[in-house]
Amino acid sequence: MTISIDHLIWMYETMYKIRYYEDKMAEAYAEGKNPVFNIGAGPVPGEMHLATGQEPAAVGICVHLKKEDTVTSPHRPHHHAIAKGVNLNRMTAEIFGKVTGLGKGKGGHMHLFDPDVKFSCGGIVGAGIPHALGAALAAKKKGTDWVAVAFIGEGAANQGAFHESLNMAALWNLPLIVVIENNQYGISVPKSASTSVPSNDIRAVAYGIKGYYVKDNDPIEMYNVSKEAVERARKGEGPSIIEIETYRYLGHFQGDPEVYRDKNEVALLREKDPIVRMRQFLMKEHGIEEQRLIELENKARQEVEAAYQFARESDYPEPEDALKDLFV
């Protein structure tokens, strides 16, 4: 399959932006938590699940999506949000608990909602799948070619909502794509201890739908299978599952002691970093000048810096605002 250079560039740029965003978030999160880590302290309190290393899953499918397509995401949402085009300033402000945030500071990092680009996420494992199912149902009822993508972790594929939703999506032939990011762990539990099959694309058979598997965190392969899955969904050819083998470089959440895995594991994973691989691929296979990539990287960093600055400079909500927005 030939891929347009624009798509390749967009994927690289967006992966780079995500990585830089997450690195900065790790720093911001650590502020106020030194020398003693306290989850409630600092400018970014609460749990923090970062997606460093998992960029290919987000960009490989979002490159095929338009604004009208829906994306739902779990507790680890930043890469999906960025790839779907969520307003970066307002997303960052939300994570800093500011009044300019997407939810005026009410939601936080696990609860980002940007209806302008049809993005949502949540902290209950598996809960986003039925929401995407409903968006797919609405798309079909409205007679559009819109699709809905539910991103989940491999751990969520053992939740009832996964199986119920896929059965219904298949039964009603809905444009739903469930992307499973297999980062090998659900918190401390390795996939082999939670999942009865080696990979979740196999489970597609149970619903009579398409299953795809992408190995080695490969953005290009993710691009290819996603293209097919999205095109099929748009044409009314039904739902699919995509499982991508991906890597979680960091702990489940920031501050995770990671007693359950070998410290070497991550070092080995980082050696095959997908962003580094993609950069080389663009230069070697597509003859893209390094200078051009450097310019893209600078631009991405500036955008991220601006978002963090916007978040830090914004005001906190008034305490009494807590009582607003319960009913619209």
Place this chain on the structure above:
Amino acid sequence: MQKTKQRLLTGNKAIAEAIRLEMERDPNVFVMGEDVGVYGGIFGATEGLFQQFGPKRVIDTPISETAFIGAAIGAAAEGMRPIVELMFVDFFGVCMDQIYNHMAKIPYMSGGRVKLPIVLMTAVGGGYSDAAQHSQTLYATFAHLPGMKVVAPSTPYDLKGMMISAIRDDNPVVFMFHKTLQGLGWMDQLDASVGHVPEEAYIVPIGKAKVVREGTDITIVGIQMTTHHALEAAKKLEQHGIQAEVIDLRSLVPLDRETILQSIKKTHRLLVVDEDYLSYGMTAEIAALAAEEGLYDLDAPVRRLAVPDVPIPYSRPLEQFVLPNADKIFHEAMKLVNE
């Protein structure tokens, strides 16, 4: 060498020790839940158990709450004594059918012929910006539905003693521990999360409240964190010449009505404080008790302090606005004694 008199444990270690002692005593006791194995529970409640008992008795489950809580019911009906952990109480939504239509009702519907000795252990509480889906206590949600004992101990001593009671109880017990009272290194460090815990097995009965501070001017009823906030407020009230009596409820079901009624006979004023939502909750239940059975003992209307009927917001100023604390209790108490 002289032994130190007071062995101190954190809340999480007190719970884990209770489970360990019961597992040593009774081979039917086992633990199931997410990350309860090598990780030792996200809030440390099963620390060290996997290392001692291995994966057959300390079982990491997939993220399938309906199935593993349902499985606890099936195993309990076979005579096992499962302890299942629901990582955060907020996740009850995905498995509530098993909890309240089955675990809570089967003993009754079977005319008492099916026993379900299950401990459903779960983490509650907010205050560290974990937002609307990870910060609730939901005390009343469980206490409202008949068929489950519901306990929420506030000290390491009670956590251990009540966990042992819960495991030995032939009924389903919902055992709620407060995250901030676990004494974990990565949360706020509270003195209250460390306390004296004897080494041996002992029981703290389910259904007995505790007067944790005696006073004559006002009764403050709390549970878990709000008990500790109330004790702090009581110190400040004392500086204003007011002697507050503080009651730690410890159990929501059964509710120790007698201890509350006795106290208001003495103080004639009642303030109820809860980290759960205000409406239809624990504060309303205790206020109703006072109205029904203690009205003539009261010199002023009952006051309530709880989360003002909104989900727990993320941003710090918003969250601090909705959660009760010592200052708010102090101010409510001052208003009440001046009425």
